[in-house]
Amino acid sequence: xxxxxxxxxxxxxxxxxxxxxxxxxxxxxxxNAGDSWRLFRIMAEFVEGFDTLASVKGPAVxxxxxxxxxxxDPYYQLTATIASELCRLGYAVITGGGPGIMExxxxxxxxxxxxxxxxxxxxxxxxxxxxxxxxxLSFKYFFVRKVMFIKYAMAFxxxxxxxxxLDEVFEALTLIQTRRIKPFPVILVGRDFWxxxxxxxxxKLLTAGNIDREDLLIVNLKDDPAxxxxxxxxTIIV
Numbered sequence: 043x044x045x046x047x048x049x050x051x052x053x054x055x056x057x058x059x060x061x062x063x064x065x066x067x068x069x070x071x072x073x074n075a076g077d078s079w080r081l082f083r084i085m086a087e088f089v090e091g092f093d094t095l096a097s098v099k100g101p102a103v104x105x106x107x108x109x110x111x112x113x114x115d116p117y118y119q120l121t122a123t124i125a126s127e128l129c130r131l132g133y134a135v136i137t138g139g140g141p142g143i144m145e146x147x148x149x150x151x152x153x154x155x156x157x158x159x160x161x162x163x164x165x166x167x168x169x170x171x172x173x174x175x176x177x178x179l180s181f182k183y184f185f186v187r188k189v190m191f192i193k194y195a196m197a198f199x200x201x202x203x204x205x206x207x208l209d210e211v212f213e214a215l216t217l218i219q220t221r222r223i224k225p226f227p228v229i230l231v232g233r234d235f236w237x238x239x240x241x242x243x244x245x246k247l248l249t250a251g252n253i254d255r256e257d258l259l260i261v262n263l264k265d266d267p268a269x270x271x272x273x274x275x276x277t278i279i280v
Contacts, residue, residue: 087186093160094179095194098157101278102134104191106210107143107201116234117232118143119265121201122150124231127271129156132280136195138163138187139171139178143201148174188213196278197227199270202235218260219253227277229262229270236263 093152095102102190105125111118124134125147135151139160151158152174160175164182169180181187192214200211211230230236240263247253264270 084183084186087181087183088189091112091179091190094177095159095190098134098159098177098194099244100132100134100157100280101196102136102159102194103128103197103199103274104195105143105147105199105201106203106207108203108207109138109140109142109144111142111146111202117201118146121146121233124199124267124270125150126154127267128274129154131226131271133274134159136191137175141170141172143203145172145174148172152176153178161190163187172279181267192217192223195226198229200228200230202232215260219257225235225260227262227274228260228266231264231270233263233265
């Protein structure tokens with residue numbers, strides 16, 4: 043007996059529910075041959091991102107960091123200070139558009155009238171867009187969002203964070219190491235936080251021959267906000 047085909051079209055499916063429904067939140071597992079329509083959504087996100095960010099004047103700096111950092115945390119306040127100073131000098135600020143470090147950078151930029159760009163990602167938990175991005179964009183796909191982070195930034199400021207932050211940091215480092223992008227400044231802020239990681243990179247990766255010593259020069263470890271702003275100002279001319 044022939045199985046009766048459902049009359050429900052793909053247009054009837056609540057695709058947005060997939061991002062919050064625990065059963066359907068694992069997008070790669072849920073992908074199937076009938077989802078070729080998704081390519082158009084991906085293309086649309088690229089087009090919207092390119093069109094919006096290409097119109098932003100002046101060089102931009104991307105901030106990476108934890109969504110869980112609270113406003114009373116010293117790194118939150120440090121992030122806002124750095125973002126404010128950069129915007130006063132004519133730089134735009136790009137963040138992931140969410141809470142924590144992202145909110146701090148957007149807040150610092152917006153408070154001085156700078157271009158405060160927020161690239162929010164739709165997640166089933168944790169990430170809600172912050173109110174300080176005056177150029178907000180929303181993405182469903184991480185890889186599209188990461189292209190925007192990298193393509194439109196001329197420096198990367200990396201605050202303390204978790205797995206997502208590490209992913210973004212090493213994405214930038216890999217693209218610079220493999221010469222897919224220019225050697226823009228990558229600044230790790232917080233010796234107490236990043237020092238152990240850099241020591242591991244040197245004692246394990248370098249010792250094993252998995253990276254070259256010159257690769258270590260890609261990373262800059264700093265604490266002082268004035269020094270960070272001055273370093274970017276010397277290397278990225280507005």
